[in-house]
Amino acid sequence: MEPLKTQTIPFGDSHEFHDIFAALYPRLVSYARRYGATYPEDIAQEAFVILMQRDSPVDHPTAYLYGTVRTLSLTERRPLKNQSISLEAVVEPGKGPDADDDLLSQEVRERMKALSPTFRETLWLFVVEDLSIRQIAEILDIPEATVKTRIHRAKAHLRNQLNSSGGLHVLA
Amino acid sequence: MSWHDPARSLEPESDSILRDELRGLLGMPAQPANYFESEPSPELIRLADDLRREARRRNHTARRRSTWMLIAAALPFALAVGGVGAWGIRQEHRADQLAAAVTQQASQIQQLAAAQAHPAPAGQAVEAVPPGAGARIGRGRSAQPPQTFLVGSAAHPKAMAKPAKGMELVIAVPRAATPDPGNTQTVKSE
Numbered sequence: 070m071e072p073l074k075t076q077t078i079p080f081g082d083s084h085e086f087h088d089i090f091a092a093l094y095p096r097l098v099s100y101a102r103r104y105g106a107t108y109p110e111d112i113a114q115e116a117f118v119i120l121m122q123r124d125s126p127v128d129h130p131t132a133y134l135y136g137t138v139r140t141l142s143l144t145e146r147r148p149l150k151n152q153s154i155s156l157e158a159v160v161e162p163g164k165g166p167d168a169d170d171d172l173l174s175q176e177v178r179e180r181m182k183a184l185s186p187t188f189r190e191t192l193w194l195f196v197v198e199d200l201s202i203r204q205i206a207e208i209l210d211i212p213e214a215t216v217k218t219r220i221h222r223a224k225a226h227l228r229n230q231l232n233s234s235g236g237l238h239v240l241a
Numbered sequence: 242m243s244w245h246d247p248a249r250s251l252e253p254e255s256d257s258i259l260r261d262e263l264r265g266l267l268g269m270p271a272q273p274a275n276y277f278e279s280e281p282s283p284e285l286i287r288l289a290d291d292l293r294r295e296a297r298r299r300n301h302t303a304r305r306r307s308t309w310m311l312i313a314a315a316l317p318f319a320l321a322v323g324g325v326g327a328w329g330i331r332q333e334h335r336a337d338q339l340a341a342a343v344t345q346q347a348s349q350i351q352q353l354a355a356a357q358a359h360p361a362p363a364g365q366a367v368e369a370v371p372p373g374a375g376a377r378i379g380r381g382r383s384a385q386p387p388q389t390f391l392v393g394s395a396a397h398p399k400a401m402a403k404p405a406k407g408m409e410l411v412i413a414v415p416r417a418a419t420p421d422p423g424n425t426q427t428v429k430s431e
Contacts, residue, residue, distance in 0.1 A: 087286050090288070121296035122296045195260060196263045199260075202256055
Protein backbone atom coordinates (compact mmCIF):
# COMPACT_ATOMS: atom_id res chain seq x y z
CA MET A 70 0.00 0.00 0.00
CA GLU A 71 1.47 3.31 -1.06
CA PRO A 72 1.24 6.08 1.53
CA LEU A 73 -0.34 9.32 0.47
CA LYS A 74 1.96 12.16 -0.40
CA THR A 75 2.07 14.48 2.57
CA GLN A 76 1.76 18.22 2.39
CA THR A 77 4.90 20.22 2.81
CA ILE A 78 3.45 23.22 4.63
CA PRO A 79 3.85 22.53 8.35
CA PHE A 80 0.93 23.72 10.47
CA GLY A 81 -0.36 26.05 7.83
CA ASP A 82 -3.90 25.84 9.10
CA SER A 83 -4.07 27.15 12.62
CA HIS A 84 -7.52 25.78 13.23
CA GLU A 85 -6.47 22.29 12.21
CA PHE A 86 -3.44 22.48 14.42
CA HIS A 87 -5.55 23.54 17.41
CA ASP A 88 -7.84 20.56 16.91
CA ILE A 89 -4.98 18.13 16.58
CA PHE A 90 -3.18 19.60 19.53
CA ALA A 91 -6.29 19.39 21.70
CA ALA A 92 -6.73 15.75 20.76
CA LEU A 93 -3.14 14.59 21.00
CA TYR A 94 -1.73 16.64 23.85
CA PRO A 95 -3.60 14.89 26.70
CA ARG A 96 -2.68 11.52 25.23
CA LEU A 97 0.95 12.45 24.93
CA VAL A 98 0.98 13.69 28.51
CA SER A 99 -0.52 10.43 29.62
CA TYR A 100 1.96 8.48 27.50
CA ALA A 101 4.89 10.33 29.06
CA ARG A 102 3.47 9.72 32.51
CA ARG A 103 3.35 6.02 31.79
CA TYR A 104 7.09 6.08 31.21
CA GLY A 105 7.57 7.63 34.63
CA ALA A 106 8.28 11.16 33.47
CA THR A 107 8.45 13.64 36.30
CA TYR A 108 7.13 16.46 34.14
CA PRO A 109 4.99 14.79 31.49
CA GLU A 110 3.37 18.06 30.39
CA ASP A 111 6.76 19.57 29.66
CA ILE A 112 7.77 16.53 27.67
CA ALA A 113 4.60 16.58 25.58
CA GLN A 114 5.03 20.30 24.89
CA GLU A 115 8.68 19.82 24.01
CA ALA A 116 7.71 17.11 21.56
CA PHE A 117 5.36 19.51 19.79
CA VAL A 118 8.02 22.21 19.67
CA ILE A 119 10.59 19.79 18.30
CA LEU A 120 8.17 18.69 15.61
CA MET A 121 7.32 22.27 14.62
CA GLN A 122 10.97 23.26 14.69
CA ARG A 123 11.92 20.75 12.04
CA ASP A 124 12.98 22.08 8.67
CA SER A 125 11.78 19.05 6.79
CA PRO A 126 8.31 17.63 7.35
CA VAL A 127 7.86 14.16 8.73
CA ASP A 128 5.73 11.49 7.12
CA HIS A 129 3.88 10.45 10.24
CA PRO A 130 3.59 13.35 12.67
CA THR A 131 1.58 11.40 15.20
CA ALA A 132 4.14 8.62 15.34
CA TYR A 133 6.90 11.22 15.49
CA LEU A 134 5.28 12.86 18.50
CA TYR A 135 4.82 9.56 20.31
CA GLY A 136 8.38 8.54 19.56
CA THR A 137 9.73 11.87 20.77
CA VAL A 138 7.74 11.66 23.98
CA ARG A 139 9.00 8.14 24.55
CA THR A 140 12.61 9.15 23.96
CA LEU A 141 12.38 12.25 26.14
CA SER A 142 10.71 10.31 28.94
CA LEU A 143 13.36 7.62 28.90
CA THR A 144 16.09 10.23 28.74
CA GLU A 145 14.65 11.99 31.74
CA ARG A 146 14.84 8.73 33.67
CA ARG A 147 18.37 7.98 32.55
CA PRO A 148 20.07 9.15 35.77
CA LEU A 149 17.95 6.61 37.62
CA LYS A 150 19.47 3.87 35.44
CA ASN A 151 16.04 2.57 34.58
CA GLN A 152 16.42 2.64 30.85
CA SER A 153 14.75 -0.72 30.44
CA ILE A 154 11.65 0.46 32.21
CA SER A 155 8.51 0.32 30.20
CA LEU A 156 4.82 0.91 30.48
CA GLU A 157 4.26 -1.94 32.88
CA ALA A 158 6.45 -0.60 35.65
CA VAL A 159 5.13 2.90 35.74
CA VAL A 160 1.45 2.59 34.98
CA GLU A 161 0.23 2.63 38.49
CA PRO A 162 2.42 4.78 40.74
CA GLY A 163 1.49 8.42 40.86
CA LYS A 164 -1.14 8.05 38.22
CA GLY A 165 -3.71 10.78 38.43
CA PRO A 166 -7.10 11.01 36.81
CA ASP A 167 -6.54 11.28 33.10
CA ALA A 168 -7.86 9.96 29.83
CA ASP A 169 -6.56 6.46 30.40
CA ASP A 170 -8.82 5.94 33.36
CA ASP A 171 -11.76 6.77 31.19
CA LEU A 172 -10.54 4.50 28.43
CA LEU A 173 -9.62 1.47 30.45
CA SER A 174 -11.61 -0.37 33.01
CA GLN A 175 -10.02 -2.14 35.91
CA GLU A 176 -10.61 -5.46 34.15
CA VAL A 177 -8.75 -4.32 31.05
CA ARG A 178 -5.86 -3.03 33.08
CA GLU A 179 -5.59 -6.31 34.94
CA ARG A 180 -5.47 -8.21 31.66
CA MET A 181 -2.87 -5.87 30.28
CA LYS A 182 -0.80 -6.33 33.40
CA ALA A 183 -0.69 -10.07 32.86
CA LEU A 184 1.16 -9.56 29.58
CA SER A 185 4.90 -9.26 29.29
CA PRO A 186 6.24 -5.68 29.14
CA THR A 187 7.21 -5.91 25.49
CA PHE A 188 3.84 -7.22 24.37
CA ARG A 189 1.98 -4.80 26.59
CA GLU A 190 3.71 -1.77 25.15
CA THR A 191 2.95 -2.83 21.60
CA LEU A 192 -0.60 -3.80 22.42
CA TRP A 193 -1.17 -0.52 24.20
CA LEU A 194 -0.11 1.50 21.19
CA PHE A 195 -2.14 -0.64 18.82
CA VAL A 196 -5.38 -0.95 20.75
CA VAL A 197 -5.56 1.88 23.24
CA GLU A 198 -3.69 4.58 21.34
CA ASP A 199 -5.23 3.33 18.09
CA LEU A 200 -2.02 3.63 16.11
CA SER A 201 -1.23 1.67 12.97
CA ILE A 202 1.41 -1.01 12.81
CA ARG A 203 3.62 1.22 10.73
CA GLN A 204 3.35 4.01 13.26
CA ILE A 205 4.16 1.65 16.12
CA ALA A 206 7.18 0.36 14.23
CA GLU A 207 8.34 3.94 13.81
CA ILE A 208 7.78 4.81 17.46
CA LEU A 209 9.53 1.73 18.85
CA ASP A 210 12.13 1.74 16.08
CA ILE A 211 11.54 -1.88 15.19
CA PRO A 212 10.44 -3.61 11.96
CA GLU A 213 6.76 -3.85 11.18
CA ALA A 214 7.01 -7.63 11.17
CA THR A 215 8.21 -7.52 14.76
CA VAL A 216 5.23 -5.37 15.72
CA LYS A 217 2.87 -7.83 14.10
CA THR A 218 4.55 -10.74 15.84
CA ARG A 219 4.26 -9.05 19.20
CA ILE A 220 0.60 -8.23 18.65
CA HIS A 221 -0.24 -11.77 17.63
CA ARG A 222 1.62 -13.21 20.59
CA ALA A 223 -0.17 -10.79 22.89
CA LYS A 224 -3.42 -11.95 21.38
CA ALA A 225 -2.49 -15.59 22.03
CA HIS A 226 -1.59 -14.72 25.64
CA LEU A 227 -4.92 -12.99 26.09
CA ARG A 228 -6.78 -15.98 24.67
CA ASN A 229 -4.94 -18.35 27.00
CA GLN A 230 -5.64 -16.06 29.88
CA LEU A 231 -9.35 -16.01 29.11
CA ASN A 232 -9.51 -19.77 28.56
CA SER A 233 -7.82 -20.51 31.84
CA SER A 234 -10.02 -18.13 33.78
CA GLY A 235 -13.20 -19.07 31.95
CA GLY A 236 -13.69 -15.56 30.73
CA LEU A 237 -14.77 -16.33 27.22
CA HIS A 238 -18.02 -14.58 27.87
CA VAL A 239 -16.22 -11.38 27.00
CA LEU A 240 -16.05 -12.44 23.40
CA ALA A 241 -19.73 -13.23 23.23
CA MET B 242 3.03 18.13 6.97
CA SER B 243 -0.38 16.62 7.07
CA TRP B 244 -1.92 15.45 10.26
CA HIS B 245 -4.14 13.04 8.43
CA ASP B 246 -1.70 10.25 8.73
CA PRO B 247 -1.73 7.95 5.68
CA ALA B 248 -0.31 5.12 7.73
CA ARG B 249 -3.42 5.25 9.85
CA SER B 250 -6.02 6.08 7.23
CA LEU B 251 -4.78 3.48 4.77
CA GLU B 252 -4.49 0.73 7.30
CA PRO B 253 -5.26 -2.75 5.92
CA GLU B 254 -8.61 -4.16 6.82
CA SER B 255 -6.95 -7.14 8.46
CA ASP B 256 -5.29 -4.81 10.97
CA SER B 257 -8.60 -3.18 11.78
CA ILE B 258 -10.18 -6.59 12.30
CA LEU B 259 -7.27 -7.61 14.51
CA ARG B 260 -7.65 -4.44 16.55
CA ASP B 261 -11.35 -5.05 17.06
CA GLU B 262 -10.64 -8.63 18.06
CA LEU B 263 -8.08 -7.49 20.62
CA ARG B 264 -10.53 -4.95 21.96
CA GLY B 265 -12.96 -7.75 22.47
CA LEU B 266 -10.36 -9.86 24.25
CA LEU B 267 -9.55 -6.96 26.53
CA GLY B 268 -13.19 -6.14 27.13
CA MET B 269 -12.96 -2.70 25.62
CA PRO B 270 -15.69 -1.00 23.61
CA ALA B 271 -15.47 -1.69 19.89
CA GLN B 272 -15.49 1.92 18.73
CA PRO B 273 -12.38 3.83 19.75
CA ALA B 274 -12.46 7.47 20.67
CA ASN B 275 -11.66 9.53 17.61
CA TYR B 276 -8.54 11.58 18.03
CA PHE B 277 -9.55 14.36 15.74
CA GLU B 278 -12.96 15.17 17.09
CA SER B 279 -11.97 16.85 20.34
CA GLU B 280 -13.08 20.41 20.90
CA PRO B 281 -10.05 22.48 21.89
CA SER B 282 -10.44 24.46 25.06
CA PRO B 283 -9.21 28.08 25.24
CA GLU B 284 -6.33 27.00 27.48
CA LEU B 285 -5.19 24.40 24.98
CA ILE B 286 -5.48 26.88 22.12
CA ARG B 287 -3.32 29.34 24.03
CA LEU B 288 -0.83 26.62 24.81
CA ALA B 289 -0.72 25.51 21.17
CA ASP B 290 -0.06 29.08 20.02
CA ASP B 291 2.64 29.50 22.64
CA LEU B 292 4.35 26.34 21.49
CA ARG B 293 4.18 27.46 17.89
CA ARG B 294 5.76 30.78 18.83
CA GLU B 295 8.45 28.95 20.78
CA ALA B 296 9.22 26.78 17.79
CA ARG B 297 9.53 29.87 15.57
CA ARG B 298 11.73 31.59 18.14
CA ARG B 299 14.03 28.61 18.31
CA ASN B 300 14.16 28.45 14.56
CA HIS B 301 15.27 32.07 14.43
CA THR B 302 17.72 31.94 17.29
CA ALA B 303 19.18 28.53 16.65
CA ARG B 304 22.74 28.87 15.46
CA ARG B 305 23.10 27.10 12.19
CA ARG B 306 26.53 25.88 11.33
CA SER B 307 27.01 26.19 7.65
CA THR B 308 29.60 24.31 5.66
CA TRP B 309 31.94 27.20 5.18
CA MET B 310 32.01 27.83 8.93
CA LEU B 311 33.01 24.25 9.53
CA ILE B 312 35.71 24.55 6.90
CA ALA B 313 36.98 27.75 8.48
CA ALA B 314 37.09 26.07 11.87
CA ALA B 315 39.02 23.11 10.49
CA LEU B 316 41.47 25.24 8.51
CA PRO B 317 43.99 25.89 11.34
CA PHE B 318 44.18 22.20 12.11
CA ALA B 319 44.67 21.36 8.47
CA LEU B 320 47.43 23.95 8.16
CA ALA B 321 49.18 22.68 11.27
CA VAL B 322 49.06 19.10 10.07
CA GLY B 323 50.30 20.12 6.64
CA GLY B 324 53.16 22.16 8.11
CA VAL B 325 54.32 19.36 10.35
CA GLY B 326 54.15 16.95 7.44
CA ALA B 327 56.19 19.18 5.16
CA TRP B 328 58.79 19.73 7.88
CA GLY B 329 59.05 15.98 8.41
CA ILE B 330 59.50 15.30 4.73
CA ARG B 331 62.19 17.95 4.52
CA GLN B 332 64.00 16.47 7.51
CA GLU B 333 63.83 13.00 6.02
CA HIS B 334 65.24 14.25 2.75
CA ARG B 335 68.06 15.96 4.60
CA ALA B 336 68.85 12.84 6.59
CA ASP B 337 69.00 10.82 3.39
CA GLN B 338 71.42 13.30 1.88
CA LEU B 339 73.67 13.18 4.93
CA ALA B 340 73.64 9.38 4.96
CA ALA B 341 74.57 9.30 1.30
CA ALA B 342 77.43 11.73 1.88
CA VAL B 343 78.76 9.67 4.79
CA THR B 344 78.56 6.50 2.73
CA GLN B 345 80.36 8.15 -0.15
CA GLN B 346 83.05 9.47 2.14
CA ALA B 347 83.58 6.07 3.70
CA SER B 348 83.89 4.41 0.32
CA GLN B 349 86.38 7.04 -0.79
CA ILE B 350 88.50 6.41 2.27
CA GLN B 351 88.39 2.67 1.64
CA GLN B 352 89.37 3.15 -1.98
CA LEU B 353 92.21 5.39 -0.92
CA ALA B 354 93.44 2.92 1.65
CA ALA B 355 93.20 0.07 -0.82
CA ALA B 356 95.14 2.06 -3.38
CA GLN B 357 97.89 2.65 -0.86
CA ALA B 358 97.93 -0.94 0.31
CA HIS B 359 98.25 -2.62 -3.05
CA PRO B 360 101.80 -1.63 -3.97
CA ALA B 361 103.18 -2.71 -0.60
CA PRO B 362 103.66 -6.40 0.10
CA ALA B 363 101.85 -7.97 3.04
CA GLY B 364 103.46 -7.47 6.44
CA GLN B 365 105.56 -4.54 5.33
CA ALA B 366 105.28 -1.20 7.06
CA VAL B 367 103.99 1.61 4.98
CA GLU B 368 104.62 5.28 5.45
CA ALA B 369 101.83 6.77 7.51
CA VAL B 370 100.65 9.76 5.54
CA PRO B 371 99.52 9.08 2.04
CA PRO B 372 100.46 11.91 -0.20
CA GLY B 373 97.02 12.43 -1.71
CA ALA B 374 95.02 12.14 1.47
CA GLY B 375 96.36 15.22 3.06
CA ALA B 376 96.72 13.60 6.43
CA ARG B 377 97.61 15.93 9.16
CA ILE B 378 98.84 14.97 12.56
CA GLY B 379 97.61 17.05 15.46
CA ARG B 380 99.72 19.66 17.08
CA GLY B 381 100.27 17.76 20.32
CA ARG B 382 101.49 14.67 18.51
CA SER B 383 103.93 16.22 16.16
CA ALA B 384 106.89 14.91 18.16
CA GLN B 385 105.72 11.36 18.13
CA PRO B 386 107.09 8.87 15.65
CA PRO B 387 105.28 8.69 12.35
CA GLN B 388 102.23 6.50 12.14
CA THR B 389 102.44 3.32 10.22
CA PHE B 390 99.89 1.34 8.31
CA LEU B 391 100.30 -2.38 8.76
CA VAL B 392 98.80 -4.49 6.10
CA GLY B 393 97.57 -8.03 6.60
CA SER B 394 99.15 -10.36 9.13
CA ALA B 395 101.60 -7.83 10.52
CA ALA B 396 98.87 -5.95 12.25
CA HIS B 397 98.11 -5.80 15.95
CA PRO B 398 98.15 -9.17 17.76
CA LYS B 399 94.44 -8.81 18.60
CA ALA B 400 93.65 -8.22 14.99
CA MET B 401 95.66 -11.30 14.09
CA ALA B 402 93.46 -13.43 16.27
CA LYS B 403 90.45 -12.56 14.20
CA PRO B 404 89.74 -14.52 11.04
CA ALA B 405 91.04 -12.55 8.11
CA LYS B 406 88.42 -11.54 5.57
CA GLY B 407 90.41 -10.39 2.65
CA MET B 408 92.91 -7.64 3.03
CA GLU B 409 92.58 -5.24 5.92
CA LEU B 410 94.24 -1.98 6.66
CA VAL B 411 95.08 -1.59 10.32
CA ILE B 412 96.31 1.69 11.74
CA ALA B 413 98.40 1.10 14.82
CA VAL B 414 98.07 4.00 17.21
CA PRO B 415 100.24 3.99 20.34
CA ARG B 416 98.08 4.29 23.39
CA ALA B 417 98.69 7.35 25.47
CA ALA B 418 99.57 7.01 29.13
CA THR B 419 96.88 9.43 30.22
CA PRO B 420 93.67 10.28 28.41
CA ASP B 421 94.28 13.40 26.45
CA PRO B 422 91.34 15.10 24.75
CA GLY B 423 93.71 16.69 22.32
CA ASN B 424 95.20 13.37 21.34
CA THR B 425 93.41 13.16 18.08
CA GLN B 426 94.28 12.53 14.55
CA THR B 427 92.39 14.10 11.69
CA VAL B 428 92.48 12.68 8.27
CA LYS B 429 91.19 14.86 5.54
CA SER B 430 90.82 13.75 2.02
CA GLU B 431 91.06 16.21 -0.76
